[in-house]
Amino acid sequence: MTDDLYCDTCEQWVARSDTTRSEPMGNLDPHAWQMLCCPTCGNRLKTVFVGDE
Ligand SMILES: [Zn+2]
Secondary structure, eight states: OOOOEEETTTTEEEOGGGOEEEOOSTTOOTTTEEEEEOTTTOOEEEEEEOTTO
16 A cells, blocks of 8 residues: 555655645644645645544
């Protein structure tokens, strides 16, 4: 199982451990959800559940 995420803007794969996190959009609880962003361009790659971390 891989956690790599693809950035359409940079056209490259980013390891999940290399992404930066930001608060989710909308009404999502930032304690339970985090946005994983590309460390190079800041593009939002994926919203992940972190409530069990
Ligand atoms: Zn990028």
